[in-house]
Each structure stands twice: as C-alpha cells, then as structure tokens.
Amino acid sequence: MTWQAKARELDAADPLRAFADRFRVPDPGLRYLDDASLGRPPAGTADALARFVDRDWAGRLVQGWESWLDRPQRLGDRLGAGMLGAAPGQVVYSDSVTVDLYKLAMAALRHSGRRAVITDDRNFATDRYVAQGIEAEGRADLRTVEADPDRGVDIAALKAALDESVAVVVLSLVDYRSGALLDMARVNELAHEAGALVLWDLSHATGAVPIALDAAGADLAVGCSYKYLCGGPGAPAFLYVRKDLQPRLRQPIWGWFGQRDQFAMGPAYDPVPGIERFLCGTPSILALAAVEPSLDLLLEAGIERVRDKNLLMTEFIIDLVAAYAPYLRLASPRDAERRGAHVAFEHPEARAIVAGLAARNVIVDYLDPDRIRLAPGALSTSFEQVWDAVRLFPPSTQIRGST
Numbered sequence: 351m352t353w354q355a356k357a358r359e360l361d362a363a364d365p366l367r368a369f370a371d372r373f374r375v376p377d378p379g380l381r382y383l384d385d386a387s388l389g390r391p392p393a394g395t396a397d398a399l400a401r402f403v404d405r406d407w408a409g410r411l412v413q414g415w416e417s418w419l420d421r422p423q424r425l426g427d428r429l430g431a432g433m434l435g436a437a438p439g440q441v442v443y444s445d446s447v448t449v450d451l452y453k454l455a456m457a458a459l460r461h462s463g464r465r466a467v468i469t470d471d472r473n474f475a476t477d478r479y480v481a482q483g484i485e486a487e488g489r490a491d492l493r494t495v496e497a498d499p500d501r502g503v504d505i506a507a508l509k510a511a512l513d514e515s516v517a518v519v520v521l522s523l524v525d526y527r528s529g530a531l532l533d534m535a536r537v538n539e540l541a542h543e544a545g546a547l548v549l550w551d552l553s554h555a556t557g558a559v560p561i562a563l564d565a566a567g568a569d570l571a572v573g574c575s576y577k578y579l580c581g582g583p584g585a586p587a588f589l590y591v592r593k594d595l596q597p598r599l600r601q602p603i604w605g606w607f608g609q610r611d612q613f614a615m616g617p618a619y620d621p622v623p624g625i626e627r628f629l630c631g632t633p634s635i636l637a638l639a640a641v642e643p644s645l646d647l648l649l650e651a652g653i654e655r656v657r658d659k660n661l662l663m664t665e666f667i668i669d670l671v672a673a674y675a676p677y678l679r680l681a682s683p684r685d686a687e688r689r690g691a692h693v694a695f696e697h698p699e700a701r702a703i704v705a706g707l708a709a710r711n712v713i714v715d716y717l718d719p720d721r722i723r724l725a726p727g728a729l730s731t732s733f734e735q736v737w738d739a740v741r742l743f744p745p746s747t748q749i750r751g752s753t
C-alpha cells in the first residue's frame with residue numbers, strides 16, 4: 351500500500367473527519383501543521399464576532415455589560431468541565447498566560463511563606479522569565495531542574511530538588527519543544543509531600559490531551575487558548591485555582607474585577623472569596639466572543655476522541671518522516687502515550703528545511719536552533735493532508751551530510 355492509500359484508509363476510519371468542514375480554510379493548498387502555535391479559526395468565528403459587534407456592542411452599548419460580566423467565568427466553567435476535569439467555579443479566562451503565571455506564582459509564594467520556586471531549564475521562555483523576574487524583585491529563590499531535550503523533566507531530578515523551602519513548582523504539562531507529557535498526579539503528589547504547590551502551564555496540553563485537574567489533586571494552572579483551542583491571535587488565557595485554595599490565596603494585582611461589590615467602588619481592596627479574585631481589570635469580552643465557537647466544536651468532538659486521533663496522527667507522522675525524510679532524528683518520546691499532540695525532529699539544517707517547506711506552501715514550526723515541530727489540529731486536519739505535507743520534505747539528496 352502507498353502512503354497516500356494508507357492516509358486515505360485512516361481518514362475513512364476517522365470519526366472526527368467531518369469536523370474539518372467546520373473550519374475556515376481560505377487556501378486549501380496551504381498545508382498547515384502548526385496548531386501548536388496558532389489554531390485555525392472555526393467557520394463560525396467570523397459570524398460570531400460580527401454578531402457580537404452588531405447586536406451586543408452597537409445594539410446594547412453600556413447596557414450590555416450586565417450580560418457580559420460573567421463570560422470569563424461561564425466560559426471557564428465550560429472549558430473546565432469539558433477539557434480540564436475541573437468542577438465549576440475554579441476556571442476563569444483572564445489576561446495572558448504570562449500575567450496569570452505571575453499572579454499565581456506570587457500568590458503561592460505569599461501563601462506559603464517559603465522562598466524557593468522550581469522550574470526546569472527547558473520550560474517555555476515566559477515561564478522562566480516570570481520566575482526570574484520574581485527572583486530579581488527579591489521575592490523568591492529560583493531553583494532550576496535540568497530537563498532532557500527529548501524526554502522532558504525527569505521525576506527523580508524533580509524529587510531531588512524538592513524540600514521544605516519550596517513554595518511552588520512551575521512546570522508545563524506538555525513540553526512545547528519535545529511534546530513530552532508529564533504525569534500530573536505524580537508530580538502533584540511529590541510536591542505535596544514536600545508541602546509545595548504546583549503551578550501547571552497547560553498551554554500545549556489543553557485541547558490536546560485529557561486533563562483531570564481535580565482528580566489529579568492539582569493546585570494551580572494557567573493555559574493558552576490560541577493554540578489547540580483555536581481562540582484566535584491573542585485570545586485570553588485561562589487560570590485554575592482549586593476551590594479550597596481560593597480564599598487563602600491573594601494575588602499581587604489588586605484590581606476592581608476582584609473586588610467584592612465591585613460597583614460600590616469602596617475605599618479599600620476587599621476581594622471576593624471565589625475565583626473572581628484572580629481577575630484584575632476589564633476582561634476582553636470581544637476576544638471571548640471568538641473563544642466560544644471553537645470551544646463548542648472541541649466539546650462536541652470530545653477530548654477523548656481528539657486524543658485518539660492525535661495519537662494516530664503523531665504515529666503516522668513518525669512513520670512518514672522515516673520514509674520521506676530519514677535524515678531527521680525524532681526528538682520526542684517514542685512512546686505515544688508519553689507525548690502530547692505534537693512531535694519534534696532534530697536536524698542541524700532545520701531552519702533551512704522549514705524555510706524551504708514554507709516556500710512550497712507547507713507550514714511547520716521551526717524552534718531555534720535545530721528542531722522542527724509538527725502539530726496538526728485533530729479537528730481541522732486530515733491524514734491525507736499530513737501525508738501531503740510530509741511528502742514535500744526535501745529528499746535526502748538535497749540535505750547536506752546525509753546519504
């Protein structure tokens with residue numbers, strides 16, 4: 351069987367194949383395997399935005415606020431129930447991942463009275479910078495665990511770094527480079543044994559793998575909604591704080607959206623006990639209008655089916671790359687169960703390969719200095735499209751240093 355025939359066979363058996371028609375695809379010739387950077391817009395997003403501008407903004411003006419105010423919580427509850435394994439009242443859309451990381455890390459430090467923050471040397475840049483910034487303010491001592499470039503954070507190394515001085519551990523559930531997937535329950539358990547909290551970055555995990563925050567004993571989490579959640583460029587991030595922790599944690603940005611009896615505008619900050627205390631200022635209601643259509647699609651598809659397809663797709667990519675571009679070295683865990691929804695490959699000429707592919711209408715991600723990341727969206731991408739992208743990788747004869 352040819353690889354194309356194999357792809358068609360996988361498509362024919364794919365229960366999610368009809369979802370692809372519900373995305374906006376202005377150029378069907380563009381082969382897109384970069385949902386880990388920015389997901390495609392659902393077909394309904396443009397209408398949802400136009401409707402919001404027309405009916406809500408223009409139509410209701412300031413009187414609309416009453417019905418808009420609880421959108422960050424309402425959408426957060428839907429995301430929590432369908433994608434994060436979180437009971438209502440624990441998830442809210444707010445700010446950017448960076449700002450939410452800062453708020454929750456500072457809240458954890460203040461709560462524990464301890465000073466050490468643990469992260470890993472290969473964590474996403476903003477996670478590391480936020481931790482460095484808190485240290486530079488004199489509010490924490492940063493402790494960095496070395497991670498394996500292909501397999502991510504080692505549990506034994508994490509365990510060795512934990513002691514009674516650690517306030518919070520900041521880790522990504524799915525590593526943005528290798529795709530390595532951590533065992534959330536195990537990490538939470540280890541941290542809790544040392545009396546520390548864990549702040550999870552779910553940016554590359556949400557909409558990609560099933561997450562069970564409540565069941566895994568999670569404390570805190572943040573995540574991005576413009577990647578697999580297809581919420582659009584700069585879509586609001588979300589944050590999770592476990593119910594019993596909420597009244598005990600106080601974040602450093604004292605804004606009016608966290609305030610009890612907000613519109614009384616009283617003299618002193620007195621935050622509500624619930625999840626809203628982690629809000630700061632006016633939420634981006636217009637941007638949340640774009641978050642909803644893709645959330646609808648993902649919830650309809652179901653994260654278990656998305657996961658099943660992602661497992662098949664990433665395996666298929668590894669097989670295709672071995673056939674069409676054998677000069678690339680797999681730089682992700684080989685065991686599919688230990689990966690998120692993307693796979694990475696390493697080659698010294700990665701930058702030139704990615705640029706050459708872009709010139710042929712194939713979009714994959716380049717990660718400095720030598721990685722290529724392939725991340726097809728489960729709902730918007732067919733197996734045949736994946737084949738059609740990977741078959742265009744340059745042949746070995748064009749690659750310096752390969753035979």
Ligand SMILES: *Cc1c(COP(=O)(O)O)cnc(C)c1O
Nearest residue numbers: 446447448474526551553554574
């Ligand atoms: C994409 C991503 C972010 C994005 O942070 P913003 O502040 O929303 O720009 C943060 N962390 C991780 C792990 C990411 O992958």
